[in-house]
Each structure stands twice: as structure tokens, then as C-alpha cells.
Amino acid sequence: MKPARFDDQATMPRCPRHSRTALGVVLSIALFTLGAACEDPPPPVESPCPRQTDAGYVRTANDGGLVQFWTSTDRAACLTFHQKLPGTADLGDSLETSLVEAALLEWSSQASGCGADMCLRLGEPVGADAIFGFTLDGPNRNVISAVPDADLWRLLGEPEASLAVTLTTYDQYGRLLDADIALNDGGHTLSDDPKASEGTLDFASTILHELGHALGFAHSIDDEAVMWFDLRPGETRRGLNATDRAGLCEAYGCR
């Protein structure tokens, strides 16, 4: 059975201090990196809600220690995610779309339930030209894509055993600008009916977890949370628990 490690999280500053080597176009997955001539537009238009409490969730912080958050402008429009189709080889596209929609709805409905200012929605699917990462020239869309080949997955710099990665791009104030989710489809078998005996992993739980990273959350210290770092074959985590909700409600529910 493959190792049960769930995933990893990657973040990238809009204006990186260190230039990273561009991977170039790899079967239409391009990790765009930026040169040194870059300046974040000041001033910050708003402050994020308080960093966090001791409720067990963990917010992602940038190099300067500021938590990452989506601005009220982004939130007012609803965060929109786009599937790159065709999706995983393990699921049909229509099933995959319905599972993604359910995961988006779970975060949205939980936010609504506590008065948090956050909603997520599914936009039009995107094709082979979708960008994994951020480019100053835009347009930047939040993309969910499947990486079909283990060699390509390694080119992203991710451990072979990882199930998925979410790359968030932020500015110096912690404002999130872009969030892209990649699934290690070549390294794992994703399923809507996962079985421990077959080593298959739950697609819906995976997307729900990665969306949490996209919202600015790191791995929870609560081992029953959706944002726990680990997902085992056959296991499902398709609903936020109290710790996940506390993070969502406190990060986006303050006024």
C-alpha cells in the first residue's frame, strides 16, 4: 500500500525575493515565476481578521508573518474555481464536477452558517492553456487540475507520495491573489468510493482539504479536521468539523 501522506502546501510571493527556476511548459502545466522588477501596490486596502485563536486550526502566514487572506473585493464576488478538463483519469468529468461543486458548497454553506464573509463557486472549465501559478500579466484564474504523470509531478517539486498540492500566491500584505490546486493523479488512484483494501483515496475529501489551503489555511492540529495533513486509503472527510469551522468563521467572520 502506498504511504498515506496526504498532501503538501506551497506558497509563492507575488514579488519573490529570490527568483525561482521556471519549469517551462510541461504538458500545458506551467509554473510561472516572476523576475525581480516587481512591486506590490500599496497601501493595503484592509486588514485581515485576527491571526487566529487556539481553536486548533492554523492559518498560512507569509514570510513576514502576516496571515494570508482574500480581500473583501474577492469575497464579494465569490471565489471562483475552474476545473481543467479533462480531469482525473480515475473519475468521469461529470462526476468530478459534481464532487467539486459539493466541496465548494460545503465551505460556502459553513461560512454562511456563521455569518462569515466568504463564498466559493465553480466557473467555466478551462483547457490546456490554464496556468498553474501566477503571472503579473494575468489573467489569473483559480484552477483545479490533475497531473497525469509521476515525472511531471516531480517537476513540480512535490514528494512522490503527496496526493495534491495547492499553490497560493500572495502579496506583502498577505492578500491572496491566486490559488491553484494540482492532484497527483499519476501517483494515486482517486475515487468516489475509496477502499482501504484497494489503496484508493477519496476525491471529495481531497478537494475539500485543498480548498482549505486555497482559503489561507495550513494544516490543523486537530486529527479529525478536514485540514489534518493526512488522508488514508478508504477514509473520507467530506464535511468541516468544529475546528475547520472555527478557522473559517474567525478568519472571514470578523467585522
Ligand SMILES: [Zn+2]
Ligand atoms: Zn494539506
